[in-house]
Amino acid sequence: MEAVPRKTTIREVARAASVGIGTISRVLNSSSQVSRETRARVLEAIRRLGFRPNAQARRILKRRAEMVCFLLSNRDFLHPFHARILQGVESYASGLKQHVLFAALHYSPRTPPDGIDLPPVLQEHGLIDGLILAGTIYPNLLRRIESIHMPFVAFSNNVVGIGDEEQFDQVGFDDFNGTLHATRHVIGKGHRHIVFAADVSYPWLRRRFEGYRQAMRENKLKHVLITSRNPQSFVDFGQKSAGRILSRQPRATAAVAGNDEIAYGLWRSLRRQGVKVPDDISLVGFDDREEAVLMDPPLSTVRVDKEEIGETCMKMLLERLHHPRMTFSQRILPTEFVIRGTVRQV
Amino acid sequence: MEAVPRKTTIREVARAASVGIGTISRVLNSSSQVSRETRARVLEAIRRLGFRPNAQARRILKRRAEMVCFLLSNRDFLHPFHARILQGVESYASGLKQHVLFAALHYSPRTPPDGIDLPPVLQEHGLIDGLILAGTIYPNLLRRIESIHMPFVAFSNNVVGIGDEEQFDQVGFDDFNGTLHATRHVIGKGHRHIVFAADVSYPWLRRRFEGYRQAMRENKLKHVLITSRNPQSFVDFGQKSAGRILSRQPRATAAVAGNDEIAYGLWRSLRRQGVKVPDDISLVGFDDREEAVLMDPPLSTVRVDKEEIGETCMKMLLERLHHPRMTFSQRILPTEFVIRGTVRQV
């Protein structure tokens, strides 16, 4: 490996400006105790020598890396949903001169905590100040992260099997009220036979189901949960559910899907069987993924602001770093029902 | 801001293991000059004290940040396409204990180079060793990056208005041969009237067009370029192009789209007009984005391995860092035509 060329240091700048090294440091950190002329002379020397302070050296002394890690915790690829969260994190962070490291984590829900291999960034010390956890989070991962005593904030909608008694900073959005409002909207359009399609063993889909059920109960309507066996994916789950919806009597006039992928699968399979959305059956989704707009007609769905999630995660993490002893908090972001073309008046 | 608790240092470990600090360093860097017993004693002390070496301190001495920045250069959100590239970068990097910083860049093609605002990470010195540039790259950005003398590799398919004489490390994929093979496939299925739909003012779409034209010429077929005015997006471009394809005489039996989004727009608009894919018209795309599989039937398209792009970028960047004077190189990755359901035999 060839040598990296020596860079200008603070001492050379000091010599060039005929001042002491302390003065340079003071100018760099814009602490006020420097006279006008001296500051001007120093800045001129900095400019002339093309000096850029070494970030590492400062970090040692400051004991702050000014860097956080966005850790994507499952084997999924960087899905658009999480990509948008990452964007929110980065955009908020860069405004505050904070840096964002991206790392991926490979683990299975059943690995014992000690067995989880952490990415290189977490094996060093001082590289990052804190962690933003995204992706599906199982208890063993939480244990593992806690064991390294690194401040973190979790995007908690995809947390699985972790009780309410668990204490950590988390940001999520409102599954329950999301489907509650979506279902009310559908009911408001005159529908009476509305089914809900999702695998409610996922906590977040369970919460969405409860929102749907609440809306049905309010209107004294019967709730119906549609599931399907051994789906390959959520889209496949939707496809397989379509038949079950059609075979029920009385025939449902609307379906609330647990997420957009299920809605997509449903839509696709229904269309193949000659059932038109929304003419024959209305449909709503959840998440507002890119697919929602690509569908034809575009899907009415529950929007969650992914960038806001990222932003809020970053904000909370910074608060945590400034106040390590602050009690843990949990922020639930609101959702918004977006009306597009898949719900019709009956 | 509360103080961060003092962490164990190398000197404490040295005391605990009754050895010198040099020995600790030697163990950490696994240089061989340490006896079995001493190494064991040191490792034991490290474990007992929960010592994690401070990354910053090492970096100062090593003059290497062991970190690169993935810089997304346009105003687009982190699109799945680039998200996958980032994944490739990260996955290759983490295997080599390198870290990946994510940063976004906001600039317009017409800002003068000096006017481009670089993200915080590029304003410090020593934070990163090099840069991976993705997104749409205009000459002014290239100028700006060169001005800070930071080694970089560009994902060059989306480079606009930069001549061949330009020298920098780049990774791209084979636009020309991609459509060449795709078009040959379509011709092989018996099609004779095949149109190409794209805005060829984009260099990469122009190259794809040339690939298509080459295949047509080989078979003594007439090439037809379909474009449309003021599209809002590529999908919109496709939608607007559909009418133009249908109104031509003789009617085309197949269309090659410049990318999957155009293909999607085409498909959607054709379907609305009662024209079925592939029964009435065959269709192929380019890129193999997520939409391709979601279409019904799924789109036959040209696949590019996004993770491989990321991996190759990272690999080239590391080579560049090890050999700063090496001549610039350009790597073109092959593409693969994936047959799904949108091309039929005539």
Next chain:
DNA sequence: CTCACTTATGGAAGCAGTTCCAAGGAAAAC
């Protein structure tokens, strides 16, 4: 038994900054 050559180890110096304390000088107070 001595000498040359390895191999292992301790720790000072150094990296590029920040911090803090002492000191110089000017202005203000006495």
Next chain:
DNA sequence: GTTTTCCTTGGAACTGCTTCCATAAGTGAG
């Protein structure tokens, strides 16, 4: 005119590591 105070300023000491040099101990040859 002297003392006090305030504002600047210089630079030693420090951060947590790596590197290198000197030394110690061990090994084999002569």
